[in-house]
Amino acid sequence: xxxxxxxxxxxxxxxxxxxxxxxxxxxxxxxxxxxxxxxxxxxxxxxxxxxxxxxxxxxxxxxxxxxxxxxxxxxxxxxxxxxxxxxxxxxxxxxxxxxxxxxxxxxxxxxxxxx
Numbered sequence: 215x216x217x218x219x220x221x222x223x224x225x226x227x228x229x230x231x232x233x234x235x236x237x238x239x240x241x242x243x244x245x246x247x248x249x250x251x252x253x254x255x256x257x258x259x260x261x262x263x264x265x266x267x268x269x270x271x272x273x274x275x276x277x278x279x280x281x282x283x284x285x286x287x288x289x290x291x292x293x294x295x296x297x298x299x300x301x302x303x304x305x306x307x308x309x310x311x312x313x314x315x316x317x318x319x320x321x322x323x324x325x326x327x328x329x
Contacts, residue, residue: 218288222263222279222325226270233267248307277313278322285310285326292324 227233234253237243246254246263255265282288285303292314293299300321301313311325 217281217283219281220278220322221281223265224277224279224323225265225267226272226274226276227267228270228273230267230269237267275321279311280322280324282324282326285312285324288312288324288326 225233230251230253234245237255238245244256244260245267246256248254250269252266252268254263255267256262257264280288289299289303289312296317297314299312299314303310303312307328309326309328311323313321313323315321
């Protein structure tokens with residue numbers, strides 16, 4: 215597993231079904247459905263997800279996600295480097311993650327995939 219690189223990007227969309235249709239038509243993307251509120255973007259290999267879209271009343275900036283093998287060490291490293299944890303580590307269906315802002319205010323996430 216490659217660690218500490220951006221390998222997943224989440225997009226907030228106001229209409230998930232029409233956004234799926236748009237990206238399917240425009241770029242040939244395919245999706246994994248997670249209950250109607252989230253759709254994982256399937257990569258060109260047809261297996262791995264490299265992004266996702268979630269339903270939101272208001273679009274916000276995309277959320278880059280950095281993969282790590284040790285979430286707690288990543289929390290400590292972000293804090294030591296001057297980042298601010300805005301959402302403490304939490305479980306989600308794919309593993310665990312947290313959200314932070316860098317010193318310039320950019321919002322990113324770090325995740326550790328489920329084993």
